[in-house]
Amino acid sequence: MKAIEFSRYGIPHEVCACIEIDDLGAPEKGSIIVSVIACSINPADLLIIEGRYPGPESLPSRLGIEAIGDVLSVADDVKEVSPGDRVLLLDRQNWAEKVSTPASRVIRITKKLDPLQAAMMKVNPPTALLMLSDYVDLKPGDWVIQNAANSAVGLHLIRLAAQRGIRTINIVRRESAVAALDSAGADLVFVDSEDLAHRVRKEIGDSHLPLALDAIGGSSCLHLASCLSKGGKLVNYGFLSGDPCMITPLQAIVSSITLHGFWLVNNLFQGSRQKVEKTYSEVTELILAGTISAPVEATYKLEQVQQALAHASRGGRSGKILFTPNLECND
Structure with a gap:
């Protein structure tokens, strides 16, 4: 064997x-x-x-x-x-x-x-599902920002958010990834840079942006934090850069930005069997309905x-x- x-x-x-x-x-x-x-x-x-x-x-x-x-x-x-x-x-x-x-x-x-x-x-569908639900009580019209948006988790999140009337700001590392995300239903797509917060706020103004999802760490994490509304939550679920997560003291103290970690082992599998089965039942229905899929x-x-x-x-x-x-x- x-x-x-x-x-x-x-x-x-x-x-x-x-x-x-x-x-x-x-x-x-x-x-x-x-x-x-x-x-x-x-x-x-x-x-x-x-x-x-x-x-x-x-x-x-x-x-x-x-x-x-x-x-x-x-x-x-x-x-x-x-x-x-x-x-x-x-x-x-x-x-x-x-x-x-x-x-x-x-x-x-x-x-x-x-x-x-x-x-x-x-892994990826429940990760997107739980991150979108467990940290902020998102309302239709709210914004969510994420990096690694062209990943499987990122694509799932775009579709799940759209289903709930939540708008997504999607950050990628190269220009060639933008078109595919536009086709996937992303509301806004940006290539990451030092002035990300300025470009994001130029598009959305003072709209409520309470949640950021970070798969990369390092400076990319810092750029997401800079975009959040006061009291926003930054959720890290990966470390593609290998660098530590970053937020500034001013972001933490003045803007009340908080950093959280998501790991499916802790956030799902250490819960009850009932929660695990309910989560995968929901994921199954989403796949069968064509709401989410991975290329x-x-x-x-x-x-x-x-x-x-x-x-x-x-x-x-x-x-x-x-x-x-x-x-x-x-x-």
């Missing part, structure tokens, strides 16, 4: 390998065996491999934050799912042909979902791990990269 692992931290396509491991036997008490259909390469996967994100306690280790699959077998005491059910895998070692996992660590999902979209639904640029087999990770690490992509261990034989 094939699986992907890494034995040292470093450049992803240099330190990861597709290996052969023993096939899985019968599921242990409380567990199930799942045939993995598709699994995405999330930015957090790459950061784990590079040693810049919470990861395994020891190496070598298996990988894979996001995946879906079909249940092959269940232990005698498992009642939550049955063989043939499609499930979203919540553990983090899913880049494999099959996985053994506790039945409590999956969410049953409908087979009506496109399998590639389903394989990308664990896919390429899919690879597990044995193509070096090509896949090199592709996922390149800038300027038009979509996500996924592994499809068992897609053809399941769909």
Whole structure:
């Protein structure tokens, strides 16, 4: 049976390998065996491999934050799912042909979902959904500003905000990304710069801008904070720059700007099972309705791990990269 692992931290396509491991036997008490259909390469996967994100306690280790699959077998005491059910895998070692996992660590999902979209639904859709809901009581007509707006989270957020009558200001790092965001329904798009706040306020005047969402850190974080209305909240959920988040003392003291951190592990998975299931039920309905989706640029087999990770690490992509261990034989 094939699986992907890494034995040292470093450049992803240099330190990861597709290996052969023993096939899985019968599921242990409380567990199930799942045939993995598709699994995405999330930015957090790459950061784990590079040693810049919470990861395994020891190496070598298996990988894979996001995946879906079909249940092959269940232990005698498992009642939550049955063989043939499609499930979203919540553990983090899913880049494999099959996985053994506790039945409590999956969410049953409908087979009506496109399998590639389903394989990308664990992290980015609930991240956008919860950040838009959990920090500010946004009203129709309010503005939200975000950087990395052409990311999967950014695109989801544009569509979710539009559905609620909330307007978005979307910041990117290159001019070539602007047109795609205009087509996606972004209200305003700017290329990041030192004078961002001046350009934003020139467009929106004194309109209420209470929420900023930062995936980058560093100076980009500071530019977002400069745009916020008094009392605004700046939510950091990523560190693409590798630099610390930045707000000035005047922003914190005089403008009452506050900095918050969002991590799905804390904001969703440490909550109740009921909240987790409710969140993914909402995400499922949004995908089925066509409200949110993520573009896919390429899919690879597990044995193509070096090509896949090199592709996922390149800038300027038009979509996500996924592994499809068992897609053809399941769909």
